Amino acid sequence: MAKDRLTEVLERYEAVIGLEIHTELTSLNSKMFCGCPVEFGGEPNTRVCPVCLGMPGALPVPNEAAVEATVLAGLAVNCDIALWSQFHRKQYFYPDMPKDYQISQYDLPFCSGGYLDVEVEGDAVCERVDRSGDDEYTTRIGVTRIHLEEDTGKMVHVGGSEGRIAGAEKSLVDFNRAGTPLMELVTEPDIRTPEEARRFAQKLRLIIVTLGVSDCSMEEGSMRVDGNVSVRLRGQTELGTKSEIKNMNSFKALHDALAFEIVRQADMLDAGEQVVQETRHWDVGAKRTSSLRSKEEAHDYRYFPEPDMVPFAFTEQWVQSIADRLPELPDAMRERFMATWDLQKYDATVLTSDLAMAEFYEAAIAQAGAGRAKTVANVMINDLSAHLNAAGITMDESAVKPAMVAELVGLVDDGAISGKQAKAVFSEMVETGEMPSAIVEARGMKQVSDTGAIEAVVDAVLAANPDEVASYKEGKTSLVGWFVGQVMREMRGQGNPQVVNQVLKDKLGG
């Protein structure tokens, strides 16, 4: 869908979006209510025990680390932490749920009433028609609540097409995932554009990864974002009928699905039709949403307090002890990068948009020295990011280490190699994982800065090109570049460009 179609719709309609974001606490050692390990995949039904299989007589015991992780996340998004909270049972029958109820939270979640400030800049501003004159804007998205629950198992449908249940011969259940700690965050309907939704989800992901409680992989499903969206004519105060969108498995999918849905709903209203309250499924291949189930099929979950556990009574001191464990969060880190290393906002944003990137940067600066903060940033933002993107790998998977970048920047700074040589060294470093100094040595790329050696070559070049020398002396000083090129060619690129320039100007009587 072309963006201008969305923008056109948003000129007449206002979208109202709220998100529900489930995050598996994959970094914890054990499941929510038993000691089974938390890991993605694996031979089906191998990471299970009587508790997470719902065997007769088995009882849940809450994982304290998961409770602490949830409170930590709540504090990171400015929530109030309830001093009295408890689990409830959410009851419905489904084969992937061993007990046929999910232990979740109802009216007493651990965290409530928080927010995140989301920044939008550049082209993305255009979706917000009331801000279209601005270069950038910040909008505050309320966090209604964060609660903790257990994940379900996974169904596998055999014999049908594409693993769908329709037409399948039989269904199998894998309970490895059952009981994985699952944190659910619900936002207020404060989001107005698909871009804001994407930025919110990205920022939340970065925060949770920084907290070290989840890998937040949208591909593997450890972070799952559902969206509630409705539209209303600009100026209208009452809300339109909403739909809930599921199966948005990437940030791009989140944006595109919401954009599609906004346009779909607006088109219906334009045609005089009514939007139906329902759950819709994003089909990333077809780039459209389709109806999954309507509200008439909604369950009565018969929530009631989980009697197998006592309520949680926290003290202010305990909450403070969790707050004391909060690491530096992305916003604060960006401010610090700008203040400490004198970086531009854009550079600091890029470097702190990924925890591995930020750690890499700080490690490289520690070796290269604060004076090279800007050049290290340039190499990372330009060369390293481009390399990672092109190779489709993460920072951890790359052969490039902070010490290499630090050394490379140092070699250029000290005049040992030219900027052009540095690009060649970088390319080789990426392939081999060798230190830049070793590459320079092996390739004989050492830059020649010795004035005597350069003078000899300059003399020879001037002697061989008397016409050009004459032109230069008549005022065509732009020829100096051409002379530099000739000298560098003679020196197979190893001449120090600054020294070559200086010697040439001296000899030509500049």
Added chain:
Amino acid sequence: MTDLSSLTAADIRDGIAAKEFSAREVADAAFARVEALEPQVRAFNQLTPELAEKAANRIDAMVAAGEKLPPLAGVPAGIKDNMNLVGTRTTCSSRILADYQSAYDCTAVRRLLDAGALPVGKCNLDEFAFGSSTENSAFGPTRNPWDLERVPGGSSGGSAACVAAGMATVSLGSDTGGSIRQPGALTGTVAMKPTYGRVSRYGCVAFASSLDQIGPFTRSVRDSALVLNAIAGKDDMDATSVTQSVPDFTAGLDDGVKGLRVGIVRDMLELEGLAPEIKASVEAAAARFAALGAEVDDVDIPAARHGLSAYYIIGPAEASSNLARFDGIRYGHRVDDASDVLDLYMRSRAEGFGPESIRRIMLGTYVLSAGYYDAYYGQAQKARTLIIEDFAKAFESYDVLLTPTTPEVAFKIGEKSTDPLAMYLSDVFTIPLNLAGLPGVSMPCGFSRGLPVGLQLIGRHFDEATMLRAAAALEADLALDMTPATVRSLKA
């Protein structure tokens, strides 16, 4: 020769330690009694002679090696068939779990066996512990050893009957509204529900999680204390088990009741429908307490009158949820020709559950439904709070409270089975303790028309010791012969 089936647990352990008899001989005596009486009594769903033999051999090997014996060494034990024990089925007396093999051990059972007990078998119960007569078992009723035409009470009827009949010396039951104490009263045994949280519930198939508690049936108060010693204490697998320190419950048992403040719960004693002989027995017991030096007076627990109605909301609500897992997906009865998953659920459950289970699931589902929650579950929780407060107030003035255990002695098989409300009334005196989480013990205090009458002593939270001390004093004073008719006829 000593009748090994009549000994107490303490005597058995000491006799084995003194090499008067072997654990193997104790086991053989228990199974000989089973052979003689089980065909009439039907206390067991499954007998476990191999497990008992192995355990007995282990004890005898310890004796031979001169090792110190654990406190329940060689004591034959029945286990209610809603508790998991590897190597046995755990059926809950339900068709839906008729072939279910235990996948792990219930903590209380494990602790009992670790203390040296010999597992005789898994005891019959009302299906999923729903009932007061053991008639709701999918495998047929258990009969009362005092009169085979009568019920042993329930739901732990098998656990009560096997101890009364000498087929086991002790047994474990579970008590949600009276399921230990009521059959204890009807079979003339000592039957204790400990404080909620005192004994781990892990591995006992849940009926109502906030009310369930495992406890012992024995033929003496001292044995009750011994079994509680073995099974009590924090379990990391049960978040509602408490870290409260566990005293030796046998210490101080003989210290008497001088100065003990005993409150007779007068409004329960005046309840319409209480059999006059039972009322008289309890009054007589109260008089004995006074004679023994206790300060005895009347006390009222007015909110207890809401107990039955609150219980029949909270109990089924939790049960409807706890029984959801029996869905035919992972284990248990499943129809093999289901057309889809809903059909599989509905028919597997309809075929697997008996009528009382279905009644409670429907009741519980109804009271938790949107729009009804506040009127039923919410109100019931308020009543529960009032009951807790009334008991707390009574315990400001009294150390133990005294009530009848049941309104009637053992009734005939079939007498109440078609009238659920009449059946529910059997637990009117026992239910308030579950709602309040308090410990209670039922003990024999006399007879009515040849059938045992039970009284209930109630202790403060986690003060089973004082409650048992009072029970021991009365037991010694009354010195009743609690040998049931079926056992007498064997000896004749």
